[in-house]
Amino acid sequence: MSDPAFPSDWAEKLLSGDRRILAKAVTLVESTRSDHRDQAEALIAAVMPHTGKSTRIGISGVPGVGKSTFIEAFGQHVTDLGHRIAVLAVDPSSKRAGGSILGDKTRMEVLSRNPAAFIRPSPAGSTLGGVARRTRESMLLCEAAGFDVILVETVGVGQSETAVADMTDMFLLLLLPAGGDELQGLKKGIVELADMVLVNKADGDLAAQAKRTAADYHGALRLLNKVQADWTVPVLPCSALTGQGVDEAWTRIQAFRDLGTGNGGFQARRRDQARSWLWDELLAELTQRLRQDDTVRDMLPAVQKAVADGDLPAPIGARQLVDALLLGRNALQK
Amino acid sequence: MSDPAFPSDWAEKLLSGDRRILAKAVTLVESTRSDHRDQAEALIAAVMPHTGKSTRIGISGVPGVGKSTFIEAFGQHVTDLGHRIAVLAVDPSSKRAGGSILGDKTRMEVLSRNPAAFIRPSPAGSTLGGVARRTRESMLLCEAAGFDVILVETVGVGQSETAVADMTDMFLLLLLPAGGDELQGLKKGIVELADMVLVNKADGDLAAQAKRTAADYHGALRLLNKVQADWTVPVLPCSALTGQGVDEAWTRIQAFRDLGTGNGGFQARRRDQARSWLWDELLAELTQRLRQDDTVRDMLPAVQKAVADGDLPAPIGARQLVDALLLGRNALQK
Numbered sequence: 070m071s072d073p074a075f076p077s078d079w080a081e082k083l084l085s086g087d088r089r090i091l092a093k094a095v096t097l098v099e100s101t102r103s104d105h106r107d108q109a110e111a112l113i114a115a116v117m118p119h120t121g122k123s124t125r126i127g128i129s130g131v132p133g134v135g136k137s138t139f140i141e142a143f144g145q146h147v148t149d150l151g152h153r154i155a156v157l158a159v160d161p162s163s164k165r166a167g168g169s170i171l172g173d174k175t176r177m178e179v180l181s182r183n184p185a186a187f188i189r190p191s192p193a194g195s196t197l198g199g200v201a202r203r204t205r206e207s208m209l210l211c212e213a214a215g216f217d218v219i220l221v222e223t224v225g226v227g228q229s230e231t232a233v234a235d236m237t238d239m240f241l242l243l244l245l246p247a248g249g250d251e252l253q254g255l256k257k258g259i260v261e262l263a264d265m266v267l268v269n270k271a272d273g274d275l276a277a278q279a280k281r282t283a284a285d286y287h288g289a290l291r292l293l294n295k296v297q298a299d300w301t302v303p304v305l306p307c308s309a310l311t312g313q314g315v316d317e318a319w320t321r322i323q324a325f326r327d328l329g330t331g332n333g334g335f336q337a338r339r340r341d342q343a344r345s346w347l348w349d350e351l352l353a354e355l356t357q358r359l360r361q362d363d364t365v366r367d368m369l370p371a372v373q374k375a376v377a378d379g380d381l382p383a384p385i386g387a388r389q390l391v392d393a394l395l396l397g398r399n400a401l402q403k
Numbered sequence: 404m405s406d407p408a409f410p411s412d413w414a415e416k417l418l419s420g421d422r423r424i425l426a427k428a429v430t431l432v433e434s435t436r437s438d439h440r441d442q443a444e445a446l447i448a449a450v451m452p453h454t455g456k457s458t459r460i461g462i463s464g465v466p467g468v469g470k471s472t473f474i475e476a477f478g479q480h481v482t483d484l485g486h487r488i489a490v491l492a493v494d495p496s497s498k499r500a501g502g503s504i505l506g507d508k509t510r511m512e513v514l515s516r517n518p519a520a521f522i523r524p525s526p527a528g529s530t531l532g533g534v535a536r537r538t539r540e541s542m543l544l545c546e547a548a549g550f551d552v553i554l555v556e557t558v559g560v561g562q563s564e565t566a567v568a569d570m571t572d573m574f575l576l577l578l579l580p581a582g583g584d585e586l587q588g589l590k591k592g593i594v595e596l597a598d599m600v601l602v603n604k605a606d607g608d609l610a611a612q613a614k615r616t617a618a619d620y621h622g623a624l625r626l627l628n629k630v631q632a633d634w635t636v637p638v639l640p641c642s643a644l645t646g647q648g649v650d651e652a653w654t655r656i657q658a659f660r661d662l663g664t665g666n667g668g669f670q671a672r673r674r675d676q677a678r679s680w681l682w683d684e685l686l687a688e689l690t691q692r693l694r695q696d697d698t699v700r701d702m703l704p705a706v707q708k709a710v711a712d713g714d715l716p717a718p719i720g721a722r723q724l725v726d727a728l729l730l731g732r733n734a735l736q737k
Contacts, residue, residue, distance in 0.1 A: 110716060110718050110719050110722075113716045113718075113719075114715070114716050114719055117713060117714065117715070117716055118713070118714070120713065121713050202718070206716070206718070209716070258592045258595050258596075261592045261595065262592075285626060286626070288623075289622075289623045289626050292619060292620070292623050340711055343710050343711045343713070343717070344707070344710075344711060346710065346717040347706070347707060347710045347717040347720055347721060349717070350717040350718045350720070350721035350722075351693070351721040351724060351725065352686055352689075353721070354718075354721045354722055354724075354725045355686075355689045355693075355725055358725060358729060359685070359689075372681070373678070373681060376677050376678075376680065376681045377674055377677045377678060379451060379452070379454065379455050379677070380451065380452070381448070381451070382444060382447045382448055382451055382540070382543070383677070383680040383681040383683070383684040384444050384447075384536070384540070384684045384688075385444050385447075385448055386681055386684070387681060387684035387685040387687070387688045388444075388684075388688055390685060390688075391685065391688045391689055391692060394729075395692060395728075395729070
């Protein structure tokens with residue numbers, strides 16, 4: 070940290086809310102070049118004391134549920150109230166050229182021109198862990214730049230929900246006004262992650278069905294979920310199109326945050342997340358060193374095949390690989 | 404592997420079905436002494452080609468649901484059909500002196516005297532990962548000893564369900580004949596792991612309520628679960644006490660296995676499990692090396708606190724720790 074290694078005025082400009090520098094800083098964080106990585110870490114370290122003061126909200130729902138329209142309506146609502154909102158995303162399937170979520174800013178035409186909003190598509194990446202790490206860091210940069218509401222979007226069909234729930238204070242799930250899961254297309258367990266469920270498209274012909282869906286999920290959640298202290302997961306119909314229910318969603322988010330701040334649940338969740346962040350980074354760093362090691366790389370395919378074929382117990386294979394990383398390297402030094 | 408380092412006749416005796424040696428071998432696997440660990444790994448490697456031929460069944464349910472009674476009835480049923488059953492457990496909370504599950508063999512009085520059954524309480528351990536690793540290895544030893552049905556019990560109130568589902572071919576959940584979760588005491592997401600749900604105590608006064616509970620959960624699962632190809636999760640009332648429904652459970656297990664063998668789902672699940680087994684072992688091995696490293700151990704508390712307090716970004720903390728493990732060691736060699 071003695072040599073920050075990034076343009077020395079970036080931290081200062083970021084803290085003053087400079088959006089152009091924020092965008093550049095996020096690009097730096099997303100870079101895979103190791104000199105960029107060093108710069109990104111130094112920048113994050115420099116602004117770290119000014120982070121953590123936002124309300125971090127995860128939001129998920131399958132394609133077609135109306136996430137973009139909801140985020141646009143929600144973003145306009147909270148910026149009208151004087152907040153500044155950053156919208157980030159975690160989608161491991163997105164490609165650099167036109168991510169599948171948030172990639173097309175025209176989907177949020179009004180919000181993307183709103184000076185109190187910052188919208189950024191999912192970083193590209195082949196692993197969920199990698200994408201989630203970058204988004205977690207971008208979140209800190211947005212907080213340093215003064216955004217006090219962070220929305221982290223994900224796509225509702227995979228493991229990314231757990232990653233997003235593990236970096237946010239509250240997890241929202243958007244559902245369609247329809248019954249079973251074939252229509253919803255949701256993976257097992259995702260509904261149960263939600264701190265709040267919103268049944269979108271509760272307008273026009275679908276209004277009545279949205280109400281029925283909300284009641285059905287309310288009942289199902291009551292049956293399957295362990296009751297959380299003081300909090301029953303709300304299942305609310307809303308319409309991103311007409312804006313109905315968007316204010317109610319924001320009110321409930323604040324109530325959830327106030328409740329958590331009061332009973333310590335908010336602080337405990339943040340502390341747990343910091344612990345798992347360090348752990349994730351430790352394992353990622355170790356994994357990277359394993360993958361970069363020439364000897365390990367040579368050995369890995371044969372070990373993997375032997376374990377999958379039942380010819381080699383995994384503990385022995387693992388030990389061989391780790392020995393190659395640690396002892397082999399030492400041997401070379403002798 | 405050139406020097407097996409365990410009594411040379413153990414592998415042979417194990418393969419001949421010697422129960423006394425099986426018990427000793429499991430004890431070896433559970434030992435934390437590093438010479439025992441070496442011997443255990445060599446033994447597993449020696450018998451590895453003779454493993455994998457059983458039906459591996461995970462079973463969970465909260466205390467009071469009647470798991471022991473069910474396992475006893477189920478074990479008697481399958482041994483009457485000519486099978487040999489091993490009952491293992493994963494319970495990270497169990498202590499060496501009298502584990503909380505399977506520890507008290509008197510709970511399975513008949514089965515524990517059955518020569519075609521082998522019952523073993525959960526290994527002691529402070530982490531779920533550690534306990535699960537030992538149980539996975541014990542499962543291989545039981546298979547080598549000719550047990551063709553393996554039941555892995557867990558306790559239904561924590562993360563251990565995921566670990567058990569990740570080492571078995573099919574995951575069963577026992578429920579009580581009662582409604583909401585306050586009564587069931589289940590953690591979020593556990594119901595959704597199940598490949599089959601059994602509502603136990605469907606006898607006497609509770610018979611009618613058990614049927615209602617089964618119908619309720621059937622409906623809730625249909626609503627929340629993504630449909631699996633060709634398999635709808637059965638929700639069946641049963642009575643471990645009278646034995647009613649136990650044969651049906653076994654029939655369905657075989658149907659699930661036949662289906663999976665036919666459409667490749669069984670083989671795919673096993674392959675995925677082997678992959679995650681190697682990965683678990685790799686991370687466990689790396690973690691152990693980190694923990695054993697003097698420099699890392701000295702640094703860890705301060706790094707953890709700085710990350711939790713928001714003073715240090717986790718990627719930097721992680722890199723410092725891994726550098727201490729890899730580079731520090733190399734530097735010492737120079």
